[in-house]
Amino acid sequence: MTHPLFAQHAETLNRALAAIEDRGYWTPFNESPSPRVYGETANADGESAFKSYLNKPFELDQPGTGQVGHERSPFGFDLGIRYPSADPDTLFPAVAAAQEGWRRAGPEAWVGVSLEILARLNRASFEIAYSVMHTTGQAFMMAFQAGGPHAQDRGLEAVAYAWDQMRRVPGSAYWEKPQGKHPSLAMEKRFTVVPRGIGLVLGCCTFPTWNGYPGLFADLATGNAVVVKPHPGAILPLAITVRIAREVLREAGFDPNVVTLFATDPNDGSIVQSLAQRPDVKLIDFTGSTANGEWLESHALQAQVYTEKAGVNQIVIDSVDDLKGASRNIAFSLGLYSGQMCTAPQNIYVPRDGIATPDGRLSFDEVAQAIAEGVRKLCGDPAKAVELLGAIQNDGVADRIDRARALGKVLVDSQSLTHPAFENARVLTPLLVQLDARTDASKFSDEWFGPIAFVIATDSTQQSLDLAGRLAATRGALTMSVYSTDEAVLAAAEEASLRGGVALSINLTGGVFVNQSAAFSDFHGTGANPAANAALADAAFVANRFRVVQSRRHVPPRETTAA
Amino acid sequence: MTHPLFAQHAETLNRALAAIEDRGYWTPFNESPSPRVYGETANADGESAFKSYLNKPFELDQPGTGQVGHERSPFGFDLGIRYPSADPDTLFPAVAAAQEGWRRAGPEAWVGVSLEILARLNRASFEIAYSVMHTTGQAFMMAFQAGGPHAQDRGLEAVAYAWDQMRRVPGSAYWEKPQGKHPSLAMEKRFTVVPRGIGLVLGCCTFPTWNGYPGLFADLATGNAVVVKPHPGAILPLAITVRIAREVLREAGFDPNVVTLFATDPNDGSIVQSLAQRPDVKLIDFTGSTANGEWLESHALQAQVYTEKAGVNQIVIDSVDDLKGASRNIAFSLGLYSGQMCTAPQNIYVPRDGIATPDGRLSFDEVAQAIAEGVRKLCGDPAKAVELLGAIQNDGVADRIDRARALGKVLVDSQSLTHPAFENARVLTPLLVQLDARTDASKFSDEWFGPIAFVIATDSTQQSLDLAGRLAATRGALTMSVYSTDEAVLAAAEEASLRGGVALSINLTGGVFVNQSAAFSDFHGTGANPAANAALADAAFVANRFRVVQSRRHVPPRETTAA
Structure with missing residues (x-):
């Protein structure tokens, strides 16, 4: 006899089973805290x-x-x-x-x-x-x-x-093995x-x-x-x-x-x-x-x-259609819960000779400044910013920001904000530091958990992708992101993500952020690199x-x- | 495009997929070495x-x-x-x-x-x-x-x-998340x-x-x-x-x-x-x-x-309809490839006050002798016996038989047979030793790999089942077998097998032996006790x-x- 709670939730279960196979958008739990939904x-x-x-x-x-x-x-x-x-x-x-x-x-x-x-x-x-x-x-x-x-x-x-x-495991089975002229074994x-x-x-x-x-x-x-x-x-x-x-x-x-x-x-x-x-x-x-x-x-x-x-989550910037959208999206990713997400990006690779855009070539410094400006804008209005940043979970994160400041040229410094509703809240804005792949690998090859990110000059997009794939494979990563208008580069990025065993997001400039992972559709983690030995969720889990x-x-x- | 070898074998694959779900009898590979099958x-x-x-x-x-x-x-x-x-x-x-x-x-x-x-x-x-x-x-x-x-x-x-x-992993998916009055994210x-x-x-x-x-x-x-x-x-x-x-x-x-x-x-x-x-x-x-x-x-x-x-594979004898069939089946299991199968039984538990049969109660000694007689018959004709026993893989197995002889009263001694076709073949018949659960637990709680088995006197079938479940859980087991005419005992045996995480065979007296495990139907091992950390085969494998x-x-x- 079917258990009454199983029967009661059978439709939800069946829809969830369909969702994990087609991996489109689905949820039975409304994400809106609206009174119209929850009362x-x-x-x-x-x-x-x-x-x-x-x-x-x-x-x-x-x-x-x-x-x-x-x-x-x-x-x-x-x-x-x-x-x-x-x-x-x-x-x-x-x-x-x-x-x-x-x-x-x-x-x-x-x-x-x-x-x-x-x-x-x-x-x-x-x-x-x-x-x-x-x-x-x-x-x-x-x-x-x-x-x-x-x-x-x-x-x-x-x-x-x-x-x-x-x-898939049947409760019972009937097995009958023919024995030539003799009766079957059953x-x-x-x-x-x-x-x-x-x-x-x-x-x-x-x-x-x-x-x-x-x-x-x-x-x-x-x-x-x-x-x-x-x-x-x-x-x-x-x-x-x-x-x-x-x-x-x-x-x-x-x-x-x-x-x-x-x-x-x-x-x-x-x-x-x-x-x-x-x-x-x-x-x-x-x-x-x-x-x-x-x-x-x-x-x-x-x-x-x-x-x-x-893990060390990474963004490779090769070329962009929409630098403003890209910078805003990246800045938001850095700010969301003050980078205290296991999916938050840390290393942003930009070729030292700049990138192509529809408005012509932009130098490394211009790209770095665009991202820095995105972060500054995000934090410009403290009352709004705290609703994105939240607060710093523990003093270890705050101490880490202090140490990260010394790693290189500070593009945007982390600042303490006063929360309008909680005067003792520990609110710190993201720190953005400039590094160079030639000299600073030891600085950016480990996770700096918290609102800490690096814009890293590389010799080329190929070096950026090599670095991203290799660091993901050896140090672990839950996310990787790439910006390029060139399908050949995107194919190379996919290949790097396969080598690194890490999920890839391509050209995020709108309302989806690399940190976000949607149940029933996105696998969170892969189990294929040191950041996690399993994915949420799959059969192996x-x-x-x-x-x-x-x-x-x-x-x-x-x-x-x-x- | 479908790979040509995948297309070529698609029907075999589809039948195998059906077989692992219904777990009835199926195989595409004929087990008969007949010239009519293989030429x-x-x-x-x-x-x-x-x-x-x-x-x-x-x-x-x-x-x-x-x-x-x-x-x-x-x-x-x-x-x-x-x-x-x-x-x-x-x-x-x-x-x-x-x-x-x-x-x-x-x-x-x-x-x-x-x-x-x-x-x-x-x-x-x-x-x-x-x-x-x-x-x-x-x-x-x-x-x-x-x-x-x-x-x-x-x-x-x-x-x-x-x-x-x-x-079950789709190659691609379309994901579209509604955004209220705004365009969906896709x-x-x-x-x-x-x-x-x-x-x-x-x-x-x-x-x-x-x-x-x-x-x-x-x-x-x-x-x-x-x-x-x-x-x-x-x-x-x-x-x-x-x-x-x-x-x-x-x-x-x-x-x-x-x-x-x-x-x-x-x-x-x-x-x-x-x-x-x-x-x-x-x-x-x-x-x-x-x-x-x-x-x-x-x-x-x-x-x-x-x-x-x-692992330590075990047989619990509680009562039998057909002692001759049971003894013959057990003896065959002991002799098959000279007990050098990971699924071969080793410990045979019999209550010291005997068992019920259609012909009345049989004493422990009578049961032990019936099994011993089964082994003797199996080995009576060396030319036939070697086709069942095969040869001893290595000297370690032969040495182990020598050591096992000293454990208790020998019910059937292991003997060296001359192979009619291979005069230097190392052929040894099964050794059957009588032990007692009260005093000999240290002797029968480990695997004695090879043609070595013990008939063990217990206080009751309940003790036999307790022992079987506990040894399976703690020392590992790939098989467990029970003989009983009492459905309550069979239910208790199932419960012991669940506790021991071991596959159970019930009342084998005919042409199926506890050592045998049929692909697509029987899981070989469970992964639920120390004998194996995985089953052959299941999704976890x-x-x-x-x-x-x-x-x-x-x-x-x-x-x-x-x-």
């Missing part, structure tokens, strides 16, 4: 829900021992929320016990429950938006879109991929999808839901229990998520410990290492630094480990999260009709 | 082709430096074949160069060439059968079936899974399947083709180049395979170095370790010992590593062997018809 009081209700969490214990009825939590809004105030802390040796056995009943429920229940959780998360989009805003530093609009509907899209995408793979076979066990989702402090949901829902939809360990700087969005997941699980008759929260205080490195190496942890999803990601890949050998790490166990027994051969 | 002279031609290789250099036009090879037939003679040896630092750059053109060819070419190689391997089944026989020690019939058509089936299965996943996206790079296939000495083809063809069909490193004791079957693959590649216009042989002399451990850690090796498929498999899993971190390792790289650019929004 007249949705925004106010969400904000007051967020405020109701502040300065008190977060209620979550799971095995716990004490209290943790020291979150501070990048907009300048302490959240003061205390979360239940857990002793792993108490929590994990409770999770394992919950996992048993969950495993038995089977794929339709796993998928149905996952889809219901996503639907409820969508209804909580405002509450989650404010919690994302005040942990990550994202401005409200991005916090709503990326933290709410877009994150839900990525979760749904993972569920769709999971179901798409599981549905068997009935049963195939059972079994989860791997317990998944550990390690959240990040910039996109806790967007980067956390794919692993969470890929695990859940394939029958695994999930322990969610948020970054200590961004617990609330995932704590709300876990609470909603537990509500749905309980209502559907499951032990809510199928999804649990493992909140921590800052500097939780040794705790994470010990969790990640538990024999009962079979799946790990991680977004964060290269050092931590590589540690997991080489130490958590008992688990399937999915990592998204650092889900196929190892479950296994198939079969049984077989003889049955009488079926009567076959005469030929 | 009147096929057997004689194959034998003389095999003999023509003996005592001379094996011709293979690939980058080489010297000669290696010290194979000896378990039937008692040196093969005397010398293979080209390779300097990795010469070979791998040549492979990488070949890989470039192969990558560009795209999925239809990869799959078409793979299918053509399989078709040619099928035509070489007799030649390969003799080469498998005289490297592994398999008797001719098994060498033909498992080394020829069944191995080809497993290769084809991997190709089908690879295509099934790759075909983009064209291209998606390119890219291989990981170079795959390394590490062959084993018992089933070089059956265990080697899945990884080889999964790699090749997803656009990777493949370096085939056979076990030094069983080079010839894979050398022939590589030569055929190279012929097809060359004829199809590709650099034949897409598939190369890396032959070695015995004691090649340090060479393998250095190959496996090369940065350009991105995929490794291994069948062999747990120690070597775990080394690869923990050291070859730059690669996706697929391993099949040791292929999905990580390629990645998808995309590009996107704006296009004018398509005119939409009025609503």
Whole structure:
């Protein structure tokens, strides 16, 4: 019998399945925070829900021992929320016990429950938006879109991929092998999808839901229990998520410990290492630094480990039809959430002898100045700028800007802005520094996470593309962008992107930015370079999260009709 | 344009795709070595082709430096074949160069060439059968079936899974995002399947083709180049395979170095370790010992590593309808290729207070003796027995039998038989030893590879099932078998097999044996216990062997018809 939640969400699932195959535009979760979409009081209700969490214990009825939590809004105030802390040796056995009943429920229940959780998360989009805003530093609009509907899209995408793979495994099969003149050998076979066990989702402090949901829902939809360990700087969005997941699980008759929260205080490195190496942890999803990601890949050998790490995103400028559009688009990409996106560009390569435009050749300096001017314009009106820039998540980013200033000639300096609504917000505009490929490779070959970008003089577009492909392949990259009016250059750029294993955007001058990646259509990451060992989402992201166990027994051969 | 080899084999591919979804009986490769199937002279031609290789250099036009090879037939003679040896630092750059053109060819070419190689391997089944026989020690019939058509089936299965996943990635997509009153944002996206790079296939000495083809063809069909490193004791079957693959590649216009042989002399451990850690090796498929498999899993971190390792296969006897059929079936399973199958049973659990049968209760001793008698009958006529037992692949197996004799009461001793056709063949019959679950767990909890099995007294069927599930989960297992007339026990056995992550066979008393695993229907291994980290084959086995790289650019929004 079809699980009622599976039946209830069947249409959404079917449309998602169609979307991941044709990869056109589709979403069931509206990205507009408009009252016409989410209701007249949705925004106010969400904000007051967020405020109701502040300065008190977060209620979550799971095995716990004490209290943790020291979150501070990048907009300048302490959240003061205390979360239940857990002793792993108490929590994990409770999770394992919950996992048993969950495993038995089977794929339709796993998928149905996952889809219901996503639907409820969508209804909580405002509450989650404010919690994302005040942990990550994202401005409200991005916090709503990326933290709410877009994150839900990525979760749904993972569920769709999971179901798409599981549905290919038949529940049973009839096998009949002819034996010449003797009666056939006939068997009935049963195939059972079994989860791997317990998944550990390690959240990040910039996109806790967007980067956390794919692993969470890929695990859940394939029958695994999930322990969610948020970054200590961004617990609330995932704590709300876990609470909603537990509500749905309980209502559907499951032990809510199928999804649990493992909140921590800052500097939780040794705790994470010990969790990640538990024999009962079979799946790990991680977004964060290269050092931590590589540690997991080489130490958590008992688990399937999915990592998204650092990378160097690059833009190659060869020639442009519309320098103004290109500069505006690039500047916007640099400013969006102050470059604190794993997809934000860092290295902008421009030939030292300039580029072709419809108005004739422009020198390197003119191109660099056009981009610099784009950045200046973007930040010219602080009240508008903060709605794009958001706030700086942590002091590490601010310190990095200081260090980057010394790398070369400063084209646009980073400035501190005063947020009109939050006087203590940490707001810093992008820093743009000029470098040279001949002498500065060591400076631009690593990620400078934050609002830091380089305009780099190269000998030629060919050198730019070589650099972009090679750095992507060796240091990792999630995005690459090229501007050219020459199809031969665009073909060479595609080839460089294939060598670098990185997604390419071509001639973005309008309303699409290289940082943006649309669920169901754009693969986020490829798994083909060091920035990530998996893509969000594809078959490879889900196929190892479950296994198939079969049984077989003889049955009488079926009567076959005469030929 | 469809690649001609893809078009040529499209029907086979389509039938394979249907087979992996419905998982009934199907194969395009006839398992009968009958002249009516393969031609009147096929057997004689194959034998003389095999003999023509003996005592001379094996011709293979690939980058080489010297000669290696010290194979000896378990039937008692040196093969005397010398293979080209390779300097990795010469070979791998040549492979990488070949890989470039192969990558560009795209999925239809990869799959078409793979299918053509399989078709040619099928035509070489007799030649390969003799080469498998005289490297592994398999008797001719098994060498033909498992080394020829069944191995080809497993290769084809991997190709089908690879295509099934790759075909879900559209070559291009049109994406149009509404912008309210503004014109839509519209983009064209291209998606390119890219291989990981170079795959390394590490062959084993018992089933070089059956265990080697899945990884080889999964790699090749997803656009990777493949370096085939056979076990030094069983080079010839894979050398022939590589030569055929190279012929097809060359004829199809590709650099034949897409598939190369890396032959070695015995004691090649340090060479393998250095190959496996090369940065350009991105995929490794291994069948062999747990120690070597775990080394690869923990050291070859730059690669996706697929391993099949040791396990403890188990039979639980609770009650039987047909003791004679059960005993005969079990004895056959123990004798088949002298227990040198990764799927051969080792531990046979029988309650110490006996079992129920239609003829009343039988004591533990009576059950043990029935199985012992089955083994004795199997080996009663040496001329017939050797066609089942084959020969012992290496002295390590013979030594192990000697050690196992001392473990407990010997129910049937292992005996040396004289092969009527090969006087120096190393033929040893199965050893059956009685143990007790109360005292002997340390003796039967590890794999005793070879013709060694234990009849183990347990307190109850429940203890038997607990043991079977637990040992499978902790020590690994590829097969589990149960005999019971009680559906409640069978349900408990299914549950134990799910906990152990191991395939279950129920009440085998006829012509299907627990050792046997049919391509397109039975998953070989599950990836859910330590015996293997992947199944042959499923989506998980292929999905990580390629990645998808995309590009996107704006296009004018398509005119939409009025609503």
